[in-house]
Amino acid sequence: xxxxxxxxxxxxxxxxxxxxxxxxxxxxxxxxxxxxxxxxxxxxxxxxxxxxxxxxxxxxxxxxxxxxxxxxxxxxxxxxxxxxxxxxxxxxxxxxxxxxxxxxxxxxxxxxxxxxxxxxxxxxxxxxxxxxxxxxxxxxxxxxxxxxxxxxxxxxxxxxxxxxxxxxxxxxxxxxxxxxxxxxxxxxxxxxxxxxxxxxxxxxxxxxxxxxxxxxxxxxxxxxxxxxxxxxxxxxxxxxxxxxxxxxxxxxxxxxxxxxxxxxxxxxxxxxxxxxxxxxxxxxxxxxxxxxxxxxxxxxxxxxxxxxxxxxxxxxxxxxxxxxxxxxxxxxxxxxxxxxxxxxxxxxxxxxxxxxxxxxxxxxxxx
Numbered sequence: 001x002x003x004x005x006x007x008x009x010x011x012x013x014x015x016x017x018x019x020x021x022x023x024x025x026x027x028x029x030x031x032x033x034x035x036x037x038x039x040x041x042x043x044x045x046x047x048x049x050x051x052x053x054x055x056x057x058x059x060x061x062x063x064x065x066x067x068x069x070x071x072x073x074x075x076x077x078x079x080x081x082x083x084x085x086x087x088x089x090x091x092x093x094x095x096x097x098x099x100x101x102x103x104x105x106x107x108x109x110x111x112x113x114x115x116x117x118x119x120x121x122x123x124x125x126x127x128x129x130x131x132x133x134x135x136x137x138x139x140x141x142x143x144x145x146x147x148x149x150x151x152x153x154x155x156x157x158x159x160x161x162x163x164x165x166x167x168x169x170x171x172x173x174x175x176x177x178x179x180x181x182x183x184x185x186x187x188x189x190x191x192x193x194x195x196x197x198x199x200x201x202x203x204x205x206x207x208x209x210x211x212x213x214x215x216x217x218x219x220x221x222x223x224x225x226x227x228x229x230x231x232x233x234x235x236x237x238x239x240x241x242x243x244x245x246x247x248x249x250x251x252x253x254x255x256x257x258x259x260x261x262x263x264x265x266x267x268x269x270x271x272x273x274x275x276x277x278x279x280x281x282x283x284x285x286x287x288x289x290x291x292x293x294x295x296x297x298x299x300x301x302x303x304x305x306x307x308x309x310x311x312x313x314x315x316x317x318x319x320x321x322x323x324x325x326x327x328x329x330x331x332x333x334x335x336x337x338x339x340x341x342x343x344x345x346x347x348x349x350x351x352x353x354x355x356x357x358x359x360x361x362x363x364x365x366x367x
Contacts, residue, residue: 033051033139033148034147034149035048035050035136035147035148036049037149037151038151038152039129039130039132039152041129042154044124044125044129045123046122046123047121047122047123048093048121048123049119049120050091050118050119050138051116051118052116052117052118053115053139054071054116054117055071055115056139057083057117058071058075060086060139061079061082061083061086063076071110072114076108076110076117083108083117088102088121090136090138090140091134091138092134092135093134093135094125094132095125095126095130095131095132097126097128097129099125100123100124100125101123101124102122102124103122103123104121106119106122112252112290115196130153130172131172132153132170132172133168133170133171134149134168134169136162137167144163145164146162146163147162148161149162149169151169153172190309191312191315192316193313194291194312194313194320195316195317195319195323196316196320197290197316197320198323199323199324201290202355203290204255204290204291206352207259208225208321208324209348210263211225212329213332214266214349221325223277227280227281228281228284228287231284231285231287232285232287232288232317233284235284235285235286236289236291236310236313236317237310239288239292241306241310245292251286253363253364254286255287255290255359256357256360258286258356260353260356260357261279261283262352263349263350263352264353267349267350
């Protein structure tokens with residue numbers, strides 16, 4: 001007799017436990033960045049926002065003192081001079097009147113998921129500054145890189161892709177990519193960023209997993225996911241358009257608290273089921289403010305296209321959520337016929353509770 005095939009249930013349990021116990025993991029970035037440029041010829045200034053994959057920059061400049069393969073705020077502060085020197089050396093701006101020089105104190109900010117570093121710099125350019133030449137060579141040492149450029153010169157908007165083969169672009173030298181009043185954004189970039197905030201945001205992912213653990217039917221799960229979607233969509237829009245904002249020092253601990261609360265609710269079983277849709281929607285509001293931090297810096301220079309960018313980002317978040325549900329729901333259903341299925345769900349909820357408590361303490365008392 002042939003041996004009986006190995007059950008997939010232990011593998012499932014290991015997979016879900018790894019998700020539940022995950023820490024602030026970082027995804028590996030590959031080969032592209034985005035640059036937003038806004039030139040004001042009458043003022044002789046250019047605003048530049050460069051979103052750089054943090055892990056690649058950390059490896060190239062050897063900034064990762066903790067050995068985690070990424071950057072944290074303390075490492076950015078310690079390596080600020082080295083980072084700025086490198087980014088400025090690999091970025092050149094100039095026009096017929098001469099080269100542009102930094103005019104104000106720059107800003108270096110990590111995204112909440114620590115995957116990207118935002119470099120914001122204002123350059124002063126001697127007249128005449130149009131046509132404006134931009135050259136980007138950052139991170140070409142690490143392999144085939146592509147910088148997606150969106151530039152606004154006065155009322156005209158141009159888009160371009162810069163690479164090792166073509167690292168420079170002249171702005172205002174040819175008819176614009178778009179007519180005034182019809183701005184364009186990198187649609188795929190905003191969509192993928194939204195999905196990444198779910199798939200590579202361990203706290204958001206763990207909150208969603210907690211919803212999956214206790215939903216008795218697919219219909220009830222869809223109600224919970226819908227409540228979460230409505231909540232984070234409202235707060236994401238409010239924060240993105242500066243209607244309402246909460247500082248990260250408030251939002252990040254609250255997100256950890258949402259994981260704790262939902263995990264405890266799971267352990268209570270049916271006692272917590274009645275108020276779960278309302279609770280999920282309220283916590284969705286908090287998570288939406290967390291999503292907004294990764295979007296806000298890019299929206300600031302997406303003049304005239306904020307609504308479109310917000311919609312694409314939110315659609316990416318929803319696609320990420322649906323992907324997690326489609327993957328994990330049938331796997332978790334496989335626990336139902338097992339005699340140890342209920343205990344496994346309790347164990348996963350307990351692991352989620354432990355992770356939430358760890359994040360809460362870390363975010364309340366770290367630095």
